[in-house]
Amino acid sequence: MKITYFGHACFLIEVNKKKLLFDPFISPNPLAKHIDVNTIFADYLLLSHAHEDHIFDTISIAKRTKATIISNWEICMWANKNGISNFHPMNIGGKIKLDFGNIKIVHAIHSSSFPDGTYGGNPMGFVVETSDKNFYYAGDTALTLDMKLIGDHRQVDFSFLPIGDNFTMSVDNAIIATEFLRCKRVIGMHYNTFDLIKINEQEAIEKFQGTGKELILIPIGQSIEL
Ligand code: NI
Numbered sequence: 001m002k003i004t005y006f007g008h009a010c011f012l013i014e015v016n017k018k019k020l021l022f023d024p025f026i027s028p029n030p031l032a033k034h035i036d037v038n039t040i041f042a043d044y045l046l047l048s049h050a051h052e053d054h055i056f057d058t059i060s061i062a063k064r065t066k067a068t069i070i071s072n073w074e075i076c077m078w079a080n081k082n083g084i085s086n087f088h089p090m091n092i093g094g095k096i097k098l099d100f101g102n103i104k105i106v107h108a109i110h111s112s113s114f115p116d117g118t119y120g121g122n123p124m125g126f127v128v129e130t131s132d133k134n135f136y137y138a139g140d141t142a143l144t145l146d147m148k149l150i151g152d153h154r155q156v157d158f159s160f161l162p163i164g165d166n167f168t169m170s171v172d173n174a175i176i177a178t179e180f181l182r183c184k185r186v187i188g189m190h191y192n193t194f195d196l197i198k199i200n201e202q203e204a205i206e207k208f209q210g211t212g213k214e215l216i217l218i219p220i221g222q223s224i225e226l
Pocket residue numbers: 049051110111140167
């Protein structure tokens with residue numbers, strides 16, 4: 001499985017010959033100004049909630065690539081109003097089988113309104129199960145006991161967790177989440193983009209190491225294989 005980081009909470013996952021793009025917020029992100037959003041291709045666009053820092057480049061990428069949007073009902077209808085007809089609406093608790101694997105929608109504790117203030121449905125996370133590996137993409141969320149449900153019922157090889165604090169979990173909370181998830185390997189997201197979510201990267205990596213866990217912080221624009 002190949003994982004490319006495009007900054008903030010945006011990752012491209014390549015698995016079983018399909019490309020899954022999560023929460024595209026690239027063109028307004030000063031930390032990602034070396035990324036040309038027009039060179040990114042996707043088969044699926046997975047959106048965790050309606051906040052601008054998660055959906056900004058959605059419509060342009062969906063129009064150009066014809067990627068299928070997978071998100072809640074409200075976000076799919078918003079995309080539809082913006083000229084997108086490839087979408088699959090879901091909600092928390094639901095699961096679908098797709099050509100690369102399964103997606104299950106799980107709870108996130110956050111808010112979800114569009115930039116104009118209209119209702120954006122419930123925020124959510126994704127558990128993706130494939131013949132290669134399984135992973136959990138948390139979206140924006142607080143630490144929640146519901147993460148234990150994921151750890152109890154699914155084998156998760158690695159997790160994408162927010163670590164920037166202020167709007168989401170912190171590094172310390174993400175370490176507790178690894179216990180709930182029974183998953184020692186975390187890819188950090190939702191940090192450093194704004195002043196309010198600045199972290200000390202080295203300190204964060206060492207905190208994980210100190211508890212026998214691994215925090216991977218991928219430089220923006222770079223890829224890893226897991
Ligand atoms: Ni948010």
